[in-house]
Amino acid sequence: xxxxRLFRIVLWIVAGLFSAMMVFMLASLLKESLPSIKAFxxxxxxxxxxxxxxxxxxxxPFLVGTLITSVLALxxxxxxxxxxxxxxxxxxKGGFWPKILGYGTDLLAGIPSVIYGFWALFFLxxxxxxxxxxxxxxxxxxGIFTASVVLAIMIIPYIxxxxxxxxxxxxxxxxxxxxxxxxxxxxxAKDVVLPYCRSxxxxxxxxxxxxxxxxxxxxxxxxxxxxxxxKSLFAPANTMASVIANExxxxxxxxxxxxxxxxxxxxxxxxxxxxxxxMLIIKKMEVK
Amino acid sequence: MExxxxxxxxxxxxxxxxxxxxxxxxDVPHNKAIAIMGPSGCGKSTFIRCINRMHxxxxxxxxxxxxxxxxxxxFEMHPVKLRRRVGMVFQRPNPFPTMNIYDNxxxxxxxxxxxxKKEEKDRIVEQSLKNAFLWDEVKASLxxxxxxxxxxxxxxxxxxxxxxxxxNILLLDEPTSALDPKAQAMIEELITxxxxxVTIILVTHNRAQAARVSDYTAFMFLGEIIEFxxxxxxxxxxxxxxxxxxxxxxxx
Numbered sequence: 001x002x003x004x005r006l007f008r009i010v011l012w013i014v015a016g017l018f019s020a021m022m023v024f025m026l027a028s029l030l031k032e033s034l035p036s037i038k039a040f041x042x043x044x045x046x047x048x049x050x051x052x053x054x055x056x057x058x059x060x061p062f063l064v065g066t067l068i069t070s071v072l073a074l075x076x077x078x079x080x081x082x083x084x085x086x087x088x089x090x091x092x093k094g095g096f097w098p099k100i101l102g103y104g105t106d107l108l109a110g111i112p113s114v115i116y117g118f119w120a121l122f123f124l125x126x127x128x129x130x131x132x133x134x135x136x137x138x139x140x141x142x143g144i145f146t147a148s149v150v151l152a153i154m155i156i157p158y159i160x161x162x163x164x165x166x167x168x169x170x171x172x173x174x175x176x177x178x179x180x181x182x183x184x185x186x187x188x189a190k191d192v193v194l195p196y197c198r199s200x201x202x203x204x205x206x207x208x209x210x211x212x213x214x215x216x217x218x219x220x221x222x223x224x225x226x227x228x229x230x231k232s233l234f235a236p237a238n239t240m241a242s243v244i245a246n247e248x249x250x251x252x253x254x255x256x257x258x259x260x261x262x263x264x265x266x267x268x269x270x271x272x273x274x275x276x277x278x279m280l281i282i283k284k285m286e287v288k
Numbered sequence: 289m290e291x292x293x294x295x296x297x298x299x300x301x302x303x304x305x306x307x308x309x310x311x312x313x314x315d316v317p318h319n320k321a322i323a324i325m326g327p328s329g330c331g332k333s334t335f336i337r338c339i340n341r342m343h344x345x346x347x348x349x350x351x352x353x354x355x356x357x358x359x360x361x362x363f364e365m366h367p368v369k370l371r372r373r374v375g376m377v378f379q380r381p382n383p384f385p386t387m388n389i390y391d392n393x394x395x396x397x398x399x400x401x402x403x404x405k406k407e408e409k410d411r412i413v414e415q416s417l418k419n420a421f422l423w424d425e426v427k428a429s430l431x432x433x434x435x436x437x438x439x440x441x442x443x444x445x446x447x448x449x450x451x452x453x454x455x456n457i458l459l460l461d462e463p464t465s466a467l468d469p470k471a472q473a474m475i476e477e478l479i480t481x482x483x484x485x486v487t488i489i490l491v492t493h494n495r496a497q498a499a500r501v502s503d504y505t506a507f508m509f510l511g512e513i514i515e516f517x518x519x520x521x522x523x524x525x526x527x528x529x530x531x532x533x534x535x536x537x538x539x540x
Binding site for chain 2: 093171174176177182184187188195196
């Protein structure tokens with residue numbers, strides 16, 4: 001039909017525009033970071049020093065900071081997220097409190113990150129500082145560990161709500177088959193349900209990881225903003241996103257600004273890599 | 289040894305106070321095939337799901353009465369222990385899609401965390417698959433996923449999975465209703481062979497199937513057992529008018 005064709009053309013144009021947008025963004029990031037690419041070349045990637053005063057810029061401290069905080073956040077959040085997902089997706093038989101818990105975790109995903117940062121600054125940081133004093137570490141309070149905990153709390157709703165949905169999709173038949181063989185609920189969860197939805201769960205975890213990589217505001221507020229390579233889990237540091245947020249207003253030289261933009265470019269690439277790896281894993285793990 | 293492997297005494301079961309099975313009593317002798325037939329919605333599936341306590345898994349389920357497995361009250365047993373002694377095969381074949389054929393047969397052991405030696409595993413797998421008439425068809429592809437098998441083969445795999453646990457009783461909940469006639473015939477042949485070693489309780493809405501494979505038949509209607517008798521007797525001379533009407537196809 002004529003209307004159908006028009007509709008299809010409109011959809012094509014909208015989708016095309018959006019993809020073009022991405023290409024355009026990538027191109028402009030690339031263009032703006034050219035001065036720093038020319039100045040440092042590949043050295044930018046493994047340069048350990050970030051010193052605006054002498055116009056020397058290297059990405060490594062922030063790359064390390066980003067990866068450590070994100071991975072640590074995953075390690076902390078996955079057990080919690082899985083427990084919530086299994087409870088809501090498989091064990092709870094409905095009713096008032098499970099529903100409240102479900103809405104509650106979903107609501108956590110909607111809280112603006114500046115509020116997380118604020119909360120962490122006034123609640124989490126003193127606790128960590130106390131612990132550091134007792135443990136005999138320099139009591140900054142802020143640093144990698146604090147940032148990771150905040151990130152973990154922020155990504156739990158993402159991982160748990162996706163995992164909950166895929167757990168709900170496990171055929172009732174299979175769960176009953178497991179139970180009828182004399183397996184306990186825990187054994188069915190571990191050997192039937194989780195293997196069946198592993199690809200969906202991995203997708204949820206990677207979504208959480210992607211979010212942790214790029215999270216800016218909350219991390220900037222509690223990571224301590226130090227531009228040197230972190231020496232311990234409790235040391236102040238910076239992530240790629242937090243250094244951009246922290247310094248872009250005060251970047252006066254072209255090279256400084258261009259280096260910050262190049263960090264943005266690499267963050268973009270890092271996220272893309274995580275996404276591609278994620279898709280490959282999901283494809284490989286799919287239950288046929 | 290108890291005379292009956294299973295004694296059901298005045299059993300009622302239902303959901304949220306709505307009784308689907310009403311005051312059912314039944315004595316099941318060893319190593320026989322019992323067919324439970326009746327129109328859909330008469331409570332026959334709910335009834336056999338009480339025997340391995342799968343009925344209680346559904347939210348809002350309620351049950352009263354007594355079931356004795358070799359003299360032991362099943363409602364005082366741990367459901368996990370009970371279900372290892374009472375196997376169940378479902379309407380739709382449901383092998384575990386994440387496991388290969390070998391592991392599917394051993395699923396009862398794997399799920400329960402029971403460690404076995406390799407030789408013992410091989411023996412159980414081979415024996416169970418032979419008992420389920422499946423060994424010759426799959427012996428070359430034991431490490432392939434069970435979901436690549438045909439519907440009938442998958443159902444026999446599920447039977448092998450139950451047999452691997454050495455149950456006293458095997459519950460079959462309309463095991464052939466999702467299968468083609470050829471696969472159905474094979475399962476029926478299998479049932480007549482299996483009853484030599486294990487008691488079989490078969491739910492079916494297929495009258496001819498009940499007549500072909502069972503020694504005793506129970507006719508259920510609106511949650512009650514109307515008649516429970518020797519299969520040959522019931523099919524030739526039913527005592528109750530409703531049984532006769534059902535058998536002659538007047539309803540259901």
